[in-house]
Amino acid sequence: MFYRESGQFKSSYAADSAIFTIAQDRVFIAALLALSFVAVPGLASDYLLSGILIPFLILSLAALGLNILTGYAGQLSLGSAAFMAVGAFATYNFMVRLPGMPLLLALLLGGLCAALVGVAFGLPSLRIKGFYLAVATLAAQFFIEWVFTKFGWFSNYSSSGVISAPAMQIFGYPIDTPASKYLLTLSIVAFMALAAKNMARASIGRAWMAVRDMDVAAEVIGIPMLRTKLLAFAISSFYCGVAGALYAFVLLGTVDAQAFDLHRSFQILFMIIIGGVGSILGSFLGAAFIVLLPICLNLIGQVFHGAISTQFLANLEMMLFGGLIIFFLIVEPHGLARLWQITKEKLRVWPFPH
Amino acid sequence: MTQHRKIGDVILQAEAISLSFGGVKALSNISLEVREHEILSIIGPNGAGKSSMLNVINGVYHPQQGHVVYRGKARDRMHPHEAARQGIARTFQNIALFKGMSVLDNIMTGRNLKMRANFIQQALYWGRAQREENTQRAYVEKIIDFLEIQHIRKTPVGRLPYGLQKRVELARALAAEPTMLLLDEPMAGMNVEEKQDMCRFVLDVNDEFGTTIVLIEHDMGVVMDISDRIIVLDYGKKIGDGTPDEIRVNPDVIAAYLGGSH
Numbered sequence: 330m331f332y333r334e335s336g337q338f339k340s341s342y343a344a345d346s347a348i349f350t351i352a353q354d355r356v357f358i359a360a361l362l363a364l365s366f367v368a369v370p371g372l373a374s375d376y377l378l379s380g381i382l383i384p385f386l387i388l389s390l391a392a393l394g395l396n397i398l399t400g401y402a403g404q405l406s407l408g409s410a411a412f413m414a415v416g417a418f419a420t421y422n423f424m425v426r427l428p429g430m431p432l433l434l435a436l437l438l439g440g441l442c443a444a445l446v447g448v449a450f451g452l453p454s455l456r457i458k459g460f461y462l463a464v465a466t467l468a469a470q471f472f473i474e475w476v477f478t479k480f481g482w483f484s485n486y487s488s489s490g491v492i493s494a495p496a497m498q499i500f501g502y503p504i505d506t507p508a509s510k511y512l513l514t515l516s517i518v519a520f521m522a523l524a525a526k527n528m529a530r531a532s533i534g535r536a537w538m539a540v541r542d543m544d545v546a547a548e549v550i551g552i553p554m555l556r557t558k559l560l561a562f563a564i565s566s567f568y569c570g571v572a573g574a575l576y577a578f579v580l581l582g583t584v585d586a587q588a589f590d591l592h593r594s595f596q597i598l599f600m601i602i603i604g605g606v607g608s609i610l611g612s613f614l615g616a617a618f619i620v621l622l623p624i625c626l627n628l629i630g631q632v633f634h635g636a637i638s639t640q641f642l643a644n645l646e647m648m649l650f651g652g653l654i655i656f657f658l659i660v661e662p663h664g665l666a667r668l669w670q671i672t673k674e675k676l677r678v679w680p681f682p683h
Numbered sequence: 684m685t686q687h688r689k690i691g692d693v694i695l696q697a698e699a700i701s702l703s704f705g706g707v708k709a710l711s712n713i714s715l716e717v718r719e720h721e722i723l724s725i726i727g728p729n730g731a732g733k734s735s736m737l738n739v740i741n742g743v744y745h746p747q748q749g750h751v752v753y754r755g756k757a758r759d760r761m762h763p764h765e766a767a768r769q770g771i772a773r774t775f776q777n778i779a780l781f782k783g784m785s786v787l788d789n790i791m792t793g794r795n796l797k798m799r800a801n802f803i804q805q806a807l808y809w810g811r812a813q814r815e816e817n818t819q820r821a822y823v824e825k826i827i828d829f830l831e832i833q834h835i836r837k838t839p840v841g842r843l844p845y846g847l848q849k850r851v852e853l854a855r856a857l858a859a860e861p862t863m864l865l866l867d868e869p870m871a872g873m874n875v876e877e878k879q880d881m882c883r884f885v886l887d888v889n890d891e892f893g894t895t896i897v898l899i900e901h902d903m904g905v906v907m908d909i910s911d912r913i914i915v916l917d918y919g920k921k922i923g924d925g926t927p928d929e930i931r932v933n934p935d936v937i938a939a940y941l942g943g944s945h
Contacts, residue, residue, distance in 0.1 A: 342820040343813070524806035531805035531812055532791070532798040539781045539792045546779035549741060550859060551767030551796040560802060607783065 332676040348526055365515060370508040378507040379580070385620045386511075386518045387575045392600040392612035393525050394568025399598075400607035401534060402561035403541025404454050408466035409569050410593035411473035414586055416443040416570025417577035418483050421492045425485050432497050432504070436517070436574050443570020444563040446473070451562030455555060470591055477586035484585070491585045494578040510579045517575065521568060526609045528564070537561055538607070599650060603657055605666025614665040622646065690911060691719030694895060695863065700739055700749035702732075709735040710746065711919045717863070722889055722896045724906045727916035728939065733899045734776055736916065737865045740897070741766040741773055767796060772861035774852045776868045776899075780840045786851050787836045790826060793858025794819040823858055829891075830854050830884060846877040853884060857892075864888065866898040870905060878902065882909055907931070915939065 332353050339345045349355045373382065395409045420439030423430050450469040454462050477483050477490070484490050497504040504513055528534050536557045539547035548554055577584040596619060604615020623646055630642045661667055695717040702710040710732045717723055725733045738744040740751060742761045750757050753769060772793075781789050797819060800812035827833055830850055835843060840851055849869060856864055869885065870878045882905055888894050900906050906913060907927045915923035915936045922935040930936055 342817045342824075346816060346820065527808040527812075528802060528806050531808065531816060532795050532800070533802050533805050535784070535788055535792045536795055538784050538788070542781035542783050543779045545743065545763075546775060546781070547792070548763040549743065549767060549773055549779075550793055550855065551764045552792070553762075553764045564802070 331679075332673060333678075346530060348530070362519070366512070370512055373508075373511075375507045378511045381620060381624065383507070383511055383514050383580055385616055386514045387572050387580055388597065388600065388620060389613045389616035390518050390521060390575070391569050391572035391597050392604065392616050393522060393609065394565045394572060395597050396601045396607065396609070396612045397525060397528075397537075397568065398561050398565035400601055400605075400611070401529060401541065402537035402558065402565075404451070404558060404561060405459060405463040406466040406565070407463050407591070407594050407598065408450060408469035408473075409597045410573075410589040410591065411470045412443045412447050412566040412569035413573025413576060413593070414473055414477055414589035415446045415566075416440055416573035417584060417589070418477055418492065418586075419443065419570070420574035421494075421577065422483065422485070424495050432499055436571055439574045440567040440570040443573070444567040447562040447566025447569075448559050451559050451566075454558050454562065467591075470594055474586050474590060489585065491583050492577065493583040497578060504579075514575055514579055517571065521571065522609060522613075525568070529609060533557075533560065541607075599654060601664075602654060603664055605664030606662070608663070608666035610669065611664050611666030614669070618665065619650075622649065690721045693717065694719045694754055695740065696752040697736075697740065698749050698752065700736070700746045700751070702735055702739060702744055702746045708919050710739070712749075713916070713919070713921050714749075715914055715921065715924065717895060717897055718912075719895055720889070720893050721911040722885070722898070722909055724910040724913045725897065725899050725916060726901070726903075726906055726913060730918075731916040732919040733916055734867055735919075737773060737867055737897070737899065741771045741865060767859060770860075770862035771865065772856035772859045772863075773865035774849070774856050774867060774869060776871065778845075778848045778852055780848055780852055780855070782841045783839070785837050785839055786832065786843070786854075787823065787827075789840055789851055790823045790854045790858045791819065793855040794823060796859060826854050826857050829857070829887070846873050846880075849873070849877075849881065850884070853881075853888075857888065857894075860892075861894060863895040863897065866896065866900075868899050868901065870900060870902055878905060885909060 332351075334351045337350075337352055339350065344350070349358060369382070370378075391409055391413060394412070395406060398404050398406050416439045419442035420435045423435040423438050424432070446469075450466060453465040457465060481487075481490070484492050487493075499513065502509070504510055536547070536552045539550070539552055540554065540557050540561075544554065547557075573589060576588070581588065600615035600619050601612060602615070603618050604613065605611020626642055626646055626649075630637050630639065657664055693716045697713060697715050700710050700713045701708070713732075713736065715736075725736060727733050735744060739746050742758075742763045742765065745760050750759055752758075753766075753771070758765075781792065784792075798815050800810075800815050804810055804812040827836060830853065832847065832850055832854065835847060835851075840848060843851065853866070853869065866885070870881050873881065885896060885898070886909060889896050898910075910927055912925065913923070913927055913930045914921060915930060915933070917935075917939040922939055923930050923933045925933070
């Protein structure tokens with residue numbers, strides 16, 4: 330009864346195709362944004378910011394990128410971490426080699442480099458689909474990791490292949506405290522999430538979903554396959570690239586190519602499977618789940634101090650992930666986002682039966 | 684006869700089309716003409732090459748021999764999306780809707796060709812992108828009214844019964860404002876009422892929009908009633924071409940349908 334749209338009439342097509350058509354949703358999201366932009370940076374501890382919220386936001390952005398490609402355009406990819414690496418290394422090189430380059434511009438250029446690489450590795454998608462495409466993107470994963478380890482130029486000939494973030498500042502404000510890093514990440518992620526939602530509800534999003542659901546029919550209705558698929562690869566890789574750069578600079582500070590290995594790609598894929606394939610909200614839910622699960626397990630481990638070994642906990646985490654992936658693939662292929670949607674539908678009448 | 688617009692000149696000519704898959708000859712040496720504003724039916728037993736013929740017309744298949752002339756322009760090896768750009772839309776024998784999308788979004792994809800905003804404008808949902816969404820939506824609503832599917836606008840197409848899915852597929856094709864509409868068995872699997880509705884829509888489309896319609900159908904009653912002209916295929920060859928009355932008495936056609944010596 331609290332979450333219902335009765336009495337809310339729409340009198341224009343613009344209102345009908347708005348992102349949040351129901352007033353309760355608008356209030357909720359406004360409150361959430363106010364909380365995360367104003368209250369959290371002031372109140373949260375450094376551990377909460379750097380240990381949980383920043384990794385959650387950055388991984389959400391990567392999941393969003395993969396969701397555009399896999400969830401919306403239906404092209405299975407196992408190369409997300411490789412595109413993150415391209416973004417990180419490209420941004421690093423722009424900043425180191427062009428002194429005075431503004432941070433945001435370097436991030437943008439880094440993302441564009443990732444987009445170009447994404448398009449190159451997306452070319453096989455015009456001929457192959459499904460598992461075969463996944464294997465082709467797997468090639469990107471191994472190839473790019475190898476390139477960054479093998480050729481010293483990319484890491485500015487640092488002895489161990491590690492890149493370290495130069496001092497960051499935006500319009501003269503230094504980005505060095507956890508709160509400032511959090512705000513930078515949050516602003517970028519919020520803006521890019523809005524852009525992703527906008528694309529999803531506009532003609533490019535419909536073209537992606539059309540290609541995903543029935544590619545022959547999509548082409549017959551006039552959707553050019555080449556352009557649509559490559560645009561999905563480009564935009565998805567751009568998102569991953571920016572996420573990778575933030576991961577390297579804002580979260581870790583120093584990073585080598587091994588931080589973007591196949592394991593990371595799988596982690597991002599699990600996020601969208603658990604969170605919801607083809608859903609913007611799902612990318613965030615999945616990232617939250619995967620970031621929080623190990624932390625929760627640790628807390629449980631502390632309760633049973635001594636009774637459970639840390640090794641067992643680490644294995645338990647893997648087992649839980651595996652079990653959950655199977656659970657979601659069988660029971661709810663649309664993930665947490667769909668569960669949330671069902672909850673909302675139930676909430677319309679709750680606590681009354683009708 | 685229906686009192687739709689006057690049948691005009693030939694807009695599409697298929698000349699000596701031959702198409703084979705490996706050793707199987709799907710079409711051999713077929714020539715046909717489609718005239719503007721007419722309703723042309725293609726009939727024939729299963730495997731006669733009817734769907735292959737439609738696939739040749741809108742570029743899904745490329746014939747090994749012969750070529751298609753559409754509005755005075757010969758074309759070889761064109762892609763289906765180029766055919767769509769030239770005003771050819773179609774529906775499929777097995778429903779080919781976008782299952783994960785709502786009825787409204789499915790029909791909106793039919794308007795994608797009319798949209799010019801680039802992806803950055805769309806990402807910002809600003810200016811042209813927003814204007815286009817609203818103007819195209821207005822047109823889509825006209826199609827929704829025309830086909831009487833207002834009540835299922837926001838329903839995911841996967842949840843709809845078969846008859847309504849066929850109607851949504853027609854709506855998606857119509858949203859592209861085609862000059863020529865290819866319908867592959869639009870009434871297959873429908874009950875009598877649904878067939879009547881569909882016939883009415885096909886005739887209305889032809890009448891109100893002047894759309895040229897090429898359809899494949901097995902229901903002879905429907906075909907004889909609504910067609911201006913009928914082409915009969917059998918084993919990839921054309922065995923008849925004429926008005927319903929001529930086809931009814933064509934000995935080759937009778938032999939093909941009732942059995943006889945080939």
